[in-house]
Amino acid sequence: MRISARADYAVRAALQLAAASDAGPLKAEAIADAQEIPHKFLESILNDMRRGGVVLSQRGVNGGYRLAAPAESISIADVIRAVDGPLVSVQGVRPPELSYKGPAASLLPLWIALRANVRQILDGVSLADVVSGRLPADVVALAEAPAAWTNP
Numbered sequence: 001m002r003i004s005a006r007a008d009y010a011v012r013a014a015l016q017l018a019a020a021s022d023a024g025p026l027k028a029e030a031i032a033d034a035q036e037i038p039h040k041f042l043e044s045i046l047n048d049m050r051r052g053g054v055v056l057s058q059r060g061v062n063g064g065y066r067l068a069a070p071a072e073s074i075s076i077a078d079v080i081r082a083v084d085g086p087l088v089s090v091q092g093v094r095p096p097e098l099s100y101k102g103p104a105a106s107l108l109p110l111w112i113a114l115r116a117n118v119r120q121i122l123d124g125v126s127l128a129d130v131v132s133g134r135l136p137a138d139v140v141a142l143a144e145a146p147a148a149w150t151n152p
Contacts, residue, residue: 001088001118003080009037010045010083011076014054018071018127025057025064045083052082071131077122087122088115 012035020026032039046065049055055065086094095111129135
C-alpha cells in the first residue's frame with residue numbers, strides 16, 4: 001500500500017488542526033508553515049477535506065480552518081478517504097467489484113483481507129490518538145515488531 005503525498009499532507013494538516021483546536025480557526029498558511037507543506041497544494045487538500053466533511057472553513061479576518069468534529073471522532077481513515085477516496089483499490093477498482101479466473105481466483109479474498117486490515121488500523125486510530133501520542137495497543141504492537149522497520 002502506498003500513502004500518497006496528498007494523504008500524508010492531509011493527515012498532517014488535520015493533526016495540526018486537532019492540536020490547535022482550542023486556538024480557533026487556523027489559516028492555511030499557518031498550517032503549511034508548521035508542517036512544511038507547499039501552501040498551494042495544501043489549499044487544494046483543505047478544499048477536499050472541507051467537501052469531505054473533515055474540516056470547516058470560515059472566511060474573514062479571524063477565519064481559517066477547523067475540524068468539523070472533535071478530534072476523537074475523526075479517524076485517520078476519514079481524512080485519507082476525503083482526499084484520496086477508497087483506502088484500498090486495485091487498479092482504481094474497489095476489491096468487491098473485481099473478479100478473477102483460474103489460478104488468480106484466490107486473489108480476490110486476499111485483496112479483501114488486505115482492505116479489512118487497512119480499515120481496521122486506519123479506522124481505529126483517531127486524530128486525538130495521534131496528537132496525544134497514545135496509539136491503540138494493537139497498532140503499537142504492530143509497530144514494535146522488528147520486521148515492521150526493515151525493508152523486505
